[in-house]
Amino acid sequence: MHIRKQRLLTPGPTPLLPRALHAMMASDIHHRTPDFIKLYPLVLADLKEVYGTKGDVLITVSSGTGGLEASISNFFSEGDTIIIASAGKFGERWAELAKAYRLNAVVLTAEYGDVVAPERIEQALRENPSAQGVAFQASETSTGAAHDVRAIAEIVKKTGALCIVDAITGLGTMTLDIDNWGLDIVVGGSQKAFMIPPGLAFISVSEKAWTHNATAKLPRLYFDLKKEKKMADKGESAWTPNVSLILALAESLKYIRSLGMDKLIENAELLAKATRSAAAALGLELFAPNSPSSSVTAIRSPKGMDSSEIVKGFRSQFGSIIANGQGSMKGQIFRIAHLGYFDFADLFAVIAELELVLYSKGFPVELGTGVAAVQKVYAEAALKPPAA
Amino acid sequence: MHIRKQRLLTPGPTPLLPRALHAMMASDIHHRTPDFIKLYPLVLADLKEVYGTKGDVLITVSSGTGGLEASISNFFSEGDTIIIASAGKFGERWAELAKAYRLNAVVLTAEYGDVVAPERIEQALRENPSAQGVAFQASETSTGAAHDVRAIAEIVKKTGALCIVDAITGLGTMTLDIDNWGLDIVVGGSQKAFMIPPGLAFISVSEKAWTHNATAKLPRLYFDLKKEKKMADKGESAWTPNVSLILALAESLKYIRSLGMDKLIENAELLAKATRSAAAALGLELFAPNSPSSSVTAIRSPKGMDSSEIVKGFRSQFGSIIANGQGSMKGQIFRIAHLGYFDFADLFAVIAELELVLYSKGFPVELGTGVAAVQKVYAEAALKPPAA
Numbered sequence: 035m036h037i038r039k040q041r042l043l044t045p046g047p048t049p050l051l052p053r054a055l056h057a058m059m060a061s062d063i064h065h066r067t068p069d070f071i072k073l074y075p076l077v078l079a080d081l082k083e084v085y086g087t088k089g090d091v092l093i094t095v096s097s098g099t100g101g102l103e104a105s106i107s108n109f110f111s112e113g114d115t116i117i118i119a120s121a122g123k124f125g126e127r128w129a130e131l132a133k134a135y136r137l138n139a140v141v142l143t144a145e146y147g148d149v150v151a152p153e154r155i156e157q158a159l160r161e162n163p164s165a166q167g168v169a170f171q172a173s174e175t176s177t178g179a180a181h182d183v184r185a186i187a188e189i190v191k192k193t194g195a196l197c198i199v200d201a202i203t204g205l206g207t208m209t210l211d212i213d214n215w216g217l218d219i220v221v222g223g224s225q226k227a228f229m230i231p232p233g234l235a236f237i238s239v240s241e242k243a244w245t246h247n248a249t250a251k252l253p254r255l256y257f258d259l260k261k262e263k264k265m266a267d268k269g270e271s272a273w274t275p276n277v278s279l280i281l282a283l284a285e286s287l288k289y290i291r292s293l294g295m296d297k298l299i300e301n302a303e304l305l306a307k308a309t310r311s312a313a314a315a316l317g318l319e320l321f322a323p324n325s326p327s328s329s330v331t332a333i334r335s336p337k338g339m340d341s342s343e344i345v346k347g348f349r350s351q352f353g354s355i356i357a358n359g360q361g362s363m364k365g366q367i368f369r370i371a372h373l374g375y376f377d378f379a380d381l382f383a384v385i386a387e388l389e390l391v392l393y394s395k396g397f398p399v400e401l402g403t404g405v406a407a408v409q410k411v412y413a414e415a416a417l418k419p420p421a422a
Numbered sequence: 423m424h425i426r427k428q429r430l431l432t433p434g435p436t437p438l439l440p441r442a443l444h445a446m447m448a449s450d451i452h453h454r455t456p457d458f459i460k461l462y463p464l465v466l467a468d469l470k471e472v473y474g475t476k477g478d479v480l481i482t483v484s485s486g487t488g489g490l491e492a493s494i495s496n497f498f499s500e501g502d503t504i505i506i507a508s509a510g511k512f513g514e515r516w517a518e519l520a521k522a523y524r525l526n527a528v529v530l531t532a533e534y535g536d537v538v539a540p541e542r543i544e545q546a547l548r549e550n551p552s553a554q555g556v557a558f559q560a561s562e563t564s565t566g567a568a569h570d571v572r573a574i575a576e577i578v579k580k581t582g583a584l585c586i587v588d589a590i591t592g593l594g595t596m597t598l599d600i601d602n603w604g605l606d607i608v609v610g611g612s613q614k615a616f617m618i619p620p621g622l623a624f625i626s627v628s629e630k631a632w633t634h635n636a637t638a639k640l641p642r643l644y645f646d647l648k649k650e651k652k653m654a655d656k657g658e659s660a661w662t663p664n665v666s667l668i669l670a671l672a673e674s675l676k677y678i679r680s681l682g683m684d685k686l687i688e689n690a691e692l693l694a695k696a697t698r699s700a701a702a703a704l705g706l707e708l709f710a711p712n713s714p715s716s717s718v719t720a721i722r723s724p725k726g727m728d729s730s731e732i733v734k735g736f737r738s739q740f741g742s743i744i745a746n747g748q749g750s751m752k753g754q755i756f757r758i759a760h761l762g763y764f765d766f767a768d769l770f771a772v773i774a775e776l777e778l779v780l781y782s783k784g785f786p787v788e789l790g791t792g793v794a795a796v797q798k799v800y801a802e803a804a805l806k807p808p809a810a
Contacts, residue, residue: 402794
């Protein structure tokens with residue numbers, strides 16, 4: 035075999051920003067000394083800017099799921115009603131959390147590949163006027179479908195319930211106007227559009243959410259966000275921070291700010307559009323054609339072909355790691371990510387690889403046609419002046 | 423602007439092997455302690471294996487040019503005759519060295535893009551029977567042309583002259599059977615097919631070369647290869663070694679050995695073949711069509727287009743760094759490298775970028791056709807069983 039570079043093309047972990055990776059080497063500082071206490075508030079301030087909120091944004095040393103758990107344990111009491119819009123594996127995680135914390139969960143499910151319409155949430159809120167929150171995914175990573183966050187938020191805003199958004203793959207891939215739309219809790223993760231390794235979750239908390247927090251009785255200690263905020267206001271973290279990741283985050287936030295959060299989102303949107311265009315050119319079907327997310331594009335495997343074979347082909351032929359379907363979608367779909375540190379050159383290569391993987395499995399492919407579709411999207415967006 | 427990853431696609435420095443880069447972090451060892459003295463002989467042994475010689479291979483802390491200088495200062499005396507086959511900017515460097523060291527240089531020049539035919543060297547040796555050496559480039563990086571190393575070596579072998587090969591971009595991109603062909607001195611550089619940053623030169627020395635060394639009177643101290651060999655036999659370097667690069671080299675040699683030096687060469691050959699095929703599909707002319715090197719492919723800029731514009735387009739549109747022509751070739755050609763840590767995914771992207779750069783400058787391009795040519799070379803080489 036020839037050289038095959040390992041390339042992470044998954045919807046998290048995502049490709050690392052080199053300068054952020056290198057910054058991790060400066061980890062020999064102590065977190066209760068000025069070395070860290072000078073750094074941390076700057077990182078929190080940059081994180082707020084990138085989130086685009088005037089509210090608080092806190093960091094926990096955990097995976098994204100830890101951030102989801104904090105979004106429950108800090109704002110609810112046992113028996114509270116929560117409305118969950120579940121459209122995939124990550125929607126089901128909200129339901130698991132609600133069950134573990136003994137909430138009264140009203141779960142609105144959508145078929146995989148589809149999303150929960152805002153009207154259904156409106157109706158559920160009418161039927162459950164005491165609901166304390168509505169939780170859903172901005173982008174459902176397992177299916178590549180995106181909820182209409184703005185429409186849902188407008189509905190929730192009129193009620194006493196909190197609008198709780200798992201935006202782990204939504205941040206940096208879609209516009210989320212936290213303060214104007216009324217998103218009370220927005221959870222992010224370091225290994226997504228933030229371009230650094232896994233290990234940190236981010237949680238924005240609105241004023242309305244703090245009001246709920248004041249009376250929320252669920253047990254919490256490690257994920258106590260009030261304590262975290264109190265310490266953050268002093269420039270520190272409640273518990274031992276993940277110093278190397280904070281150093282990496284400082285660099286990646288600098289990069290995202292210099293690029294512009296709007297440009298980062300546009301980058302993902304363009305790559306997603308180009309991927310959909312390539313799929314169409316190759317005669318492939320999208321899994322979530324009606325509400326496609328820009329974080330990841332899920333494509334159906336051609337009839338009679340197990341998508342696991344496609345995933346394996348990418349790895350064995352090219353060293354590229356793409357994502358299979360999860361759960362019952364395994365074997366049915368494969369997923370190509372766009373969130374974070376991805377560029378058009380990555381996509382040219384991925385689509386050329388896809389063509390060759392399909393071709394090697396006997397699927398009729400005219401080589402180069404998918405790549406040409408991507409190139410056309412690039413040319414339209416980057417080579418011509420934008421329409422007036 | 424959107425995300426544009428910086429990608430080094432030049433014929434040195436070349437893309438870094440990640441594990442080699444990471445190994446540099448272990449540099450806090452002392453070079454006169456067992457930490458280093460255990461490591462260095464293993465690196466030298468692996469380097470010999472990768473060079474494919476039973477002779478000595480020594481390391482200098484210098485750029486490749488330092489290695490070229492050592493090839494002169496260790497094996498000649500003032501006034502000695504040296505025959506130089508010069509086919510580009512690096513051939514001219516041999517002539518500069520010969521002049522600086524007051525040798526009697528017989529310089530055989532070829533036009534840029536062409537090479538010096540072995541017959542011309544044979545004739546020069548007949549006309550200069552006292553010549554002590556013949557120096558040339560295996561691959562002339564500035565033009566993308568390769569000398570017929572084997573044929574030249576066979577001619578030189580029959581004389582008392584040393585066969586001195588600048589293989590800085592030749593190693594790892596073409597077969598060089600050092601012992602059987604009789605290559606007396608073969609110079610390599612760390613930032614080429616060795617996949618690590620610049621800072622080390624490698625020099626193989628044959629028995630015949632050591633015989634010349636015994637009577638060579640040119641002044642030398644830092645590049646004294648006899649002293650270097652004496653210290654290497656004790657597991658040390660003559661002067662302070664570049665510890666971080668030796669650590670990186672240890673990893674890259676492990677990688678090259680696991681891949682196989684023959685596969686590394688085949689990889690470059692295939693990428694070069696695919697690049698030539700893409701150029702043809704796009705209606706572009708090669709600069710060295712008759713003796714193309716597999717280290718780098720030099721392509722003529724389309725009529726009326728300055729190649730500097732193409733180089734700039736790669737950088738500004740995609741963040742990709744490709745090489746312009748050097749000296750008088752600047753503006754005329756651009757060069758795409760294949761040596762070292764390059765794979766097909768890199769090439770799919772580079773050719774897609776090239777198509778868009780040309781397209782953006784008004785050159786007629788049917789998008790995807792160059793990429794398809796590359797894909798076809800991949801498919802022939804990797805998807806079908808090799809011909810019997």
